[in-house]
Amino acid sequence: DTEVTQTPKHLVMGMTNKKSLKCEQHMGHRAMYWYKQKAKKPPELMFVYSYEKLSINESVPSRFSPECPNSSLLNLHLHALQPEDSALYLCASSPDKNGNTIYFGEGSWLTVV
């Protein structure tokens, strides 16, 4: 079972709102990721967690705040977003070893109004 589950599938939020995206995997993977994807573009890496510790932050604005409560869960907290942050947010996971396959969830479609 190579399943990464993301909720919600769709989210509309105002620029003053606080919301969260959630991601879960039960494959025993120890690396988890957040990617952002704009229409017809490749995914862009935002954050990498390795063994529940943040290992990569690709200079993401602080209005995006990741959290890894345990090895199966990954959250992305959103606050004071801008309309240009509207995108598909993809969560992914992999065994924590270079070269292992990264498995993606179906994504959360975010619209900021």
Place this chain on the structure above:
Amino acid sequence: AQSVAQPEDQVNVAEGNPLTVKCTYSVSGNPYLFWYVQYPNRGLQFLLKYITGDNLVKGSYGFEAEFNKSQTSFHLKKPSALVSDSALYFCAQYSGGYNKLIFGAGTRLAVHP
């Protein structure tokens, strides 16, 4: 810096004909290379990967890819295209030493009946 190039924005092929989606990677010792497919409004699905071993890699849905070290290429192929193969295809390479995939720009495959 490592980079992945997909020289074609779109590939058009008739159903039943062979298809090729091109990818070239930047030179980096032993590259770890991947192909993913994205159907409309969906997440990325893993197709296949090359880590080491045989240059011809077989993957999901009848796809295969040929690793060519001298040409630094990793083209995706299928002997007989289906309309249902129409999607966005991404080639990706691991950034050495990190759990980080570098994606190409993507190629839209359109298979016509």
